[in-house]
Amino acid sequence: MYGWTGKILRINLSSKTYRQETYSEEFAHKWVGGRGFAVKILWDELKPGIDPLGPDNKLIVAVGPIAGIPAPNTGKTVVAAKSPLTGGYGDGNLGTRVTIQLRKAGYDVLIIEGKAETPTYVTIEDDQVAFHSAAEIWGKGSYETMDWLYAKYGRSIGILTIGQGGENLVRYAIIRSMEGRAGGRPGMGAVMGSKNLKAIVVKGTKNIPVADEEAIKKIGTEDLRQVQKIDQETGWSIQSTTGVLAWCNEVAALPVRNMRKTFHPEAWRIDGERLNEARVATYGCPNCTMRCGITILDKEGHEAEMDYENIGMLGSNLEIFELAQVGSLNYLCDEYGLDTISAGGTLAFYADAIDHGAAEGDFQFGDAERAKELLRLTAHREGVGELLAEGSLRMARHFGHGSEDYAMQVKGLEISAYNCKFIPGMALAFGTSAIGAHHKESWVITYEINETPRESYGREKAQKVIELQRIRGGLFEFIVACRFPWVELGWDLEHYPVYFNKITGLNWQLEDFWQVSDRIYALIRAHFVREFPDWDRTRDYPPRVWFDPANADKEGPIAGKILDLKKYDELLSHYYDLRGWDDRGIPTRKTAEKLGLNEEFAALEKLVKLND
Amino acid sequence: MKVTVKLFSYLIHQAGFSQKELDLPAPVTIQEILEMIKIKPSLAKIILRNGQPVRSDELVKDGDRLVISPIFSGG
Numbered sequence: 279m280y281g282w283t284g285k286i287l288r289i290n291l292s293s294k295t296y297r298q299e300t301y302s303e304e305f306a307h308k309w310v311g312g313r314g315f316a317v318k319i320l321w322d323e324l325k326p327g328i329d330p331l332g333p334d335n336k337l338i339v340a341v342g343p344i345a346g347i348p349a350p351n352t353g354k355t356v357v358a359a360k361s362p363l364t365g366g367y368g369d370g371n372l373g374t375r376v377t378i379q380l381r382k383a384g385y386d387v388l389i390i391e392g393k394a395e396t397p398t399y400v401t402i403e404d405d406q407v408a409f410h411s412a413a414e415i416w417g418k419g420s421y422e423t424m425d426w427l428y429a430k431y432g433r434s435i436g437i438l439t440i441g442q443g444g445e446n447l448v449r450y451a452i453i454r455s456m457e458g459r460a461g462g463r464p465g466m467g468a469v470m471g472s473k474n475l476k477a478i479v480v481k482g483t484k485n486i487p488v489a490d491e492e493a494i495k496k497i498g499t500e501d502l503r504q505v506q507k508i509d510q511e512t513g514w515s516i517q518s519t520t521g522v523l524a525w526c527n528e529v530a531a532l533p534v535r536n537m538r539k540t541f542h543p544e545a546w547r548i549d550g551e552r553l554n555e556a557r558v559a560t561y562g563c564p565n566c567t568m569r570c571g572i573t574i575l576d577k578e579g580h581e582a583e584m585d586y587e588n589i590g591m592l593g594s595n596l597e598i599f600e601l602a603q604v605g606s607l608n609y610l611c612d613e614y615g616l617d618t619i620s621a622g623g624t625l626a627f628y629a630d631a632i633d634h635g636a637a638e639g640d641f642q643f644g645d646a647e648r649a650k651e652l653l654r655l656t657a658h659r660e661g662v663g664e665l666l667a668e669g670s671l672r673m674a675r676h677f678g679h680g681s682e683d684y685a686m687q688v689k690g691l692e693i694s695a696y697n698c699k700f701i702p703g704m705a706l707a708f709g710t711s712a713i714g715a716h717h718k719e720s721w722v723i724t725y726e727i728n729e730t731p732r733e734s735y736g737r738e739k740a741q742k743v744i745e746l747q748r749i750r751g752g753l754f755e756f757i758v759a760c761r762f763p764w765v766e767l768g769w770d771l772e773h774y775p776v777y778f779n780k781i782t783g784l785n786w787q788l789e790d791f792w793q794v795s796d797r798i799y800a801l802i803r804a805h806f807v808r809e810f811p812d813w814d815r816t817r818d819y820p821p822r823v824w825f826d827p828a829n830a831d832k833e834g835p836i837a838g839k840i841l842d843l844k845k846y847d848e849l850l851s852h853y854y855d856l857r858g859w860d861d862r863g864i865p866t867r868k869t870a871e872k873l874g875l876n877e878e879f880a881a882l883e884k885l886v887k888l889n890d
Numbered sequence: 891m892k893v894t895v896k897l898f899s900y901l902i903h904q905a906g907f908s909q910k911e912l913d914l915p916a917p918v919t920i921q922e923i924l925e926m927i928k929i930k931p932s933l934a935k936i937i938l939r940n941g942q943p944v945r946s947d948e949l950v951k952d953g954d955r956l957v958i959s960p961i962f963s964g965g
């Protein structure tokens with residue numbers, strides 16, 4: 279078998295033991311890697327109903343066949359577990375040297391199980407695994423922890439670590455690596471923290487098994503150059519992802535004031551142009567020439583690495599329009615190991631709930647200094663931080679007074695920085711994103727604004743959401759690579775089967791990947807249904823406030839307009855129909871059979887009645 | 891004829907401005923405006939005229955506001 283190492287490293291923190299396991303070629307072909315491996319392993323190994331923050335949960339770190347190979351943007355790794363935020367399958371990807379080091383150490387997957395008795399970090403060097411006391415770094419922020427580890431093991435190591443947020447089980451704590459890199463929005467950092475695991479350090483010396491080494495070296499290196507050339511010619515990385523902020527403001531899609539508003543006259547103060555002017559450094563993931571991490575100095579003088587989601591959620595959504603202050607909030611989230619999107623969404627919800635009399639407190643939109651303090655309280659679960667650490671949905675259930683309607687989340691995961699109060703297709707993308715409201719899976723908004731009437735709820739929008747989910751939530755998450763060359767620079771998707779085939783020696787076409795994508799989406803959905811057997815389609819609805827006429831914009835391009843629930847429901851039905859899921863949003867028996875999931879769905883059928 | 895052009899992301903750096911009111915001789919198509927402001931038509935992926943999607947071979951009218959952006963994903 280080429281392209282895959284065929285090996286899993288299983289580490290048990292309770293017993294301080296580890297063992298190497300092999301997986302079959304059939305498993306590799308069926309699930310490919312990354313998200314595919316993670317969802318299948320978690321399906322097989324987790325019992326429904328386990329506490330996501332208990333020792334029975336497992337943390338999966340998984341790469342794919344393209345990961346770590348010198349080709350465009352292959353430095354990504356997937357981290358996954360049962361989510362403490364959503365209660366279903368959760369995952370995320372992040373750029374990290376772990377991708378390369380893990381492959382070189384001879385593994386495609388790490389399974390971390392059990393719970394260490396005391397704070398621990400683990401080192402993996404080829405076949406050797408060691409368990410070390412993390413007493414010196416427990417309680418420290420992620421930047422400090424990484425520096426400590428670099429000083430000890432050298433700068434070439436791969437690190438996955440958590441900050442205080444993960445240690446204190448903040449439900450949206452992420453995993454950190456390399457400068458500003460972070461991933462695992464639905465609480466993957468909290469899962470690490472619940473296992474008393476402060477960090478994983480990886481270093482490998484082996485060769486990655488590749489079918490046609492010469493060809494991939496030639497093609498991969500040339501393509502890295504080509505991608506760099508396109509980037510330089512267009513100038514994409516001058517603003518990187520943050521170029522979208524001004525556009526969202528223009529088309530009334532910017533999150534402002536807990537998404538109550540869709541644009542703001544001061545948004546230009548935190549847009550991509552201003553960010554580029556303030557740039558002091560640029561960072562990126564391994565094997566990437568696009569380097570999208572624009573870094574500025576925050577209010578306190580720390581380096582803060584920014585992207586659009588950070589600025590949208592910690593800036594405009596909190597009505598904070600001072601760039602250095604947004605930088606501070608971004609820096610603190612990174613240092614504490616909190617997801618910037620959920621942190622921004624949760625703080626905005628808190629301010630909104632106070633505004634609407636559902637909660638008591640002293641936080642108001644625009645108050646950057648208090649927001650910083652609240653992040654500190656959240657990461658340490660002190661005072662009101664105990665509540666903020668739970669995320670917006672749980673807070674809303676605690677506050678009551680109808681506040682759940684404006685907790686801006688789906689399935690418990692906070693919505694990323696696109697305000698869809700009048701963008702039906704993008705609302706569907708958030709509604710049906712596999713792990714909760716994440717933009718990574720189906721960024722349909724540009725298609726929708728550019729090629730369809732914005733107000734339409736036509737079947738073509740559901741079709742487009744699925745097409746993008748197959749590529750973004752599927753292909754790039756299981757081969758594993760960063761989607762930006764394709765998304766941002768128009769790098770042809772056809773390149774990816776070429777890399778894949780040269781690496782694995784197989785002869786796959788893009789269609790073969792779509793089948794794997796659909797299988798993964800069906801199994802992630804099955805995971806959720808297994809956890810919530812009373813599953814129904816309302817779990818794929820965005821928050822009620824997007825359907826509330828009282829919440830329509832009073833001015834601007836979408837004044838008086840709002841989503842229509844009945845029509846959204848019809849759009850959702852198109853989506854289910856196209857996917858072969860029933861009207862509850864559960865894959866049918868026939869779909870499961872077509873995707874080779876008979877065994878999994880037979881198990882599911884013991885809990886939930888399936889339809890044909 | 892006056893037409894306002896608003897650009898986004900890297901198109902700003904290509905054209906050298908983010909928003910400008912252009913004084914143009916009629917009739918003129920969007921495609922021709924792109925050439926005037928030195929933006930490769932292949933990079934102008936999303937073009938809105940007064941908030942509505944529009945094809946680049948269409949003519950503009952006095953007072954139109956053109957919003958031109960490349961593809962981007964935001965994260």
Ligand code: SF4
Nearest residue numbers: 562563566569570760
């Ligand atoms: S484009 Fe950005 S996110 Fe993607 S690999 Fe490069 S630095 Fe990482």
